[in-house]
Amino acid sequence: MAYNNGQTMTLKAPNGARVVVRFEVNSKARRLILRLDERRREAVAVAPSNRQIKDAAAFAAERVEWISTRLQHLPETVKFEEAEFIQFRGEPCQLTANGEGRLPKMWPGEPKLLSAPGDPEGLPMRVTRYLKKQAKADLTRAVIRHCETLGVEYKAISVKDTRSRWGSCTSDGQLSFSWRLIMAPPKVLDYVAAHECAHLLEMNHSAKFWAHVARCVPDWKRQRAWLRTHGAGLQSAGE
Structure with a gap:
């Protein structure tokens, strides 16, 4: 066939x-x-x-x-629904469609509470939008810091819902990342940002490339190992 x-x-x-x-x-x-x-x-x-x-x-x-x-052996799917728990910057966070105002807000506590007020049916969309915004902010800060360390410049940063890679870098300096990195521990997100910034100098995975990554994130091997072990869990969250 x-x-x-x-x-x-x-x-x-x-x-x-x-x-x-x-x-x-x-x-x-x-x-x-x-x-x-x-x-x-x-x-x-x-x-x-x-x-x-x-x-x-x-x-x-x-x-x-x-x-x-x-x-x-894949992790169970976690949907962005009322009272469900997700990971946010590596820590548990509970979701709710209840709350004051119209904008999503993260409330401190153990666990944290992400309030995204509105129609319960629209909760997944509002939560996803909030996570994308936070991911863009965290990644932008990390990229700026790593570019200063490496003495390079980037052209633009975007966040997407990629399934086969956590980040990418084009020859003209366009950096793209998975917004799902906001659910990982901050050091993991920081490693992926450093990885793509290093590609601005070396569009390969040579020894020189990894030396650039190490300048930004000395324990990059540990962060990469975490992503290889737990990455499927990040991909299984949401719609």
Whole structure:
């Protein structure tokens, strides 16, 4: 059967579980790539071109047991709903649609309380908007600080809902980050900001690149390890 970009196929794992695989074409990919989409609870097979999608399908089929095992170990989805708990800057925070005024506000306490007054059905949107705003502010401060350390300049900063990477840097100085980093501990967010600022000097992952990162965040290996261990949890929160 022939598949196209964006289509899915369903595989059956040895344990009987059904695994959904979605196909994506990325001309920048140098090889076949298999990754997980934590929010959709499915695998993504990335091919460098349309003609290689059939190879991506075979690649995924050969690894269906691995996919099934990884999907079963994903964290539970956390929705932005009334009384639900999320992480904010690495600490628990409870959500509510109740409160005074019209703007979301973070109240201190153990746990903290994020009040986003309004229609309960609109709570997910209001919470997401608040988190994006806080992420943009934190990342901007971190980028400015790291650029001063490295003696470089950036052109612009944006926050997006990316699924395959936490940050990116273009050759003309455009920095982009996942807003979900606001749920991670501040040091983790700071590391990702330093990582992308270092790319303003080295568009690679050479020894020189990591030396630049270390100038900004000496314990970057610890922060990277945290993200590799807990990143799926950040991706599983929200819509």
